[in-house]
Amino acid sequence: MQHKAPRDWAAFVQRKGRAGRRRTMRPWTIVALSDYGRDRVAYQAYDQFFSPELPVRSLPVSNRYVLRMQAAFALMDWIARELPQEAPTGSVWSDFSGPPQTGWWANNVKARQNFEVEILKAVLDGNSDRSRSLMQYIQSALGLTADETQSILWDAPRPLLLSVIPTILRRLESGWRRVQSHPDEPTLDHVVADHPLPDFVPQQLFGDLNLPEVEIVIDPQQQGQATESDFLPIVQALKTLAPGRVSRRFGYKHRFANHWFPLPNLQDHNQVVPVEQYCIEFEEAGNYQVRDGGCA
Secondary structure (H helix, E strand, O other), X not given: OEEOOOOOHHHHHHHHHOOOXXXXXXXXXXXXXXXXXXXXXXXXXXXXXXXXXXXXXXXOOXXXXXXXXXXXXXXXXXXXXXXXXXXXXXXXXXXXXXXXXXXXXXXXXXXXXXXXXXXXXXXXXXXXXHHHHHHHHHHHHHOOOHHHHHHHHHOOXXXXXXXXXXXXXXXXXXXXXOOOOOXXXXXXXXXXXXXXXXXXXXXXXXXXXXXXXXXXXEOOOOOOOXXXXXXXXXXXXXXXXXXXXXXXXXXXXXXXXXXXXXXXXOOOOOOOOOHHHOOOOOOOOXXXXXXXOOEO
């Protein structure tokens, strides 16, 4: 069921594909349009709904932020190549995603992380062979010039040698422990399951880089399921889960699952709800200007 004209034909085609994935299904797609604005234009060109023409989309592979994200992935590839033969079987992706859990596999993960610590230390200590190898690999993998490679290694934002590598080295050596500035802070550093370096690469492939995210903890929607987490950009999260607003966004596994944060008083139209009341954990990101109606 498509309500109003789609803003993106590629997203509309993908949404239609969800309706029928098996050959035995007979999916129906219903588009409800109004008589105004974009809906009226879409109605006059209704044939596009049957076979939409998707515009060519180019990826910003030379964008400096995209290159830094790809450099973080290339760093993990290089470390995997540099691990010695005696290192236990495993994955650098998993090693960088969090501290080892309990169980027989935890010893293998810890052993691999110790090898990775030595490799990263050699790079930061100025070991010429390790540093040169990393620089050559980054330059070759991303197709960069020597100057561009030096910029990714040293220049802000998020340089590999001054930010990415020191961060993952600190987490590997400490087991993701952190110093608490107040008793309510968690004892573990930022950990996202099966997602390494969440500070330097986005959760989704085409997600925005350097954008604060909000982790939504979702209770089990059906009996026997585990608690899940989802991530939204901070502005989208504030709109989706504003206090008093009911959302069906996270109820896709059960038709009766709705989520909301209730207001302290359902009678007052205007209320102030401190963020501390509905966010278990948050981090001060600084002061920012907001433009509302042309006024900053």
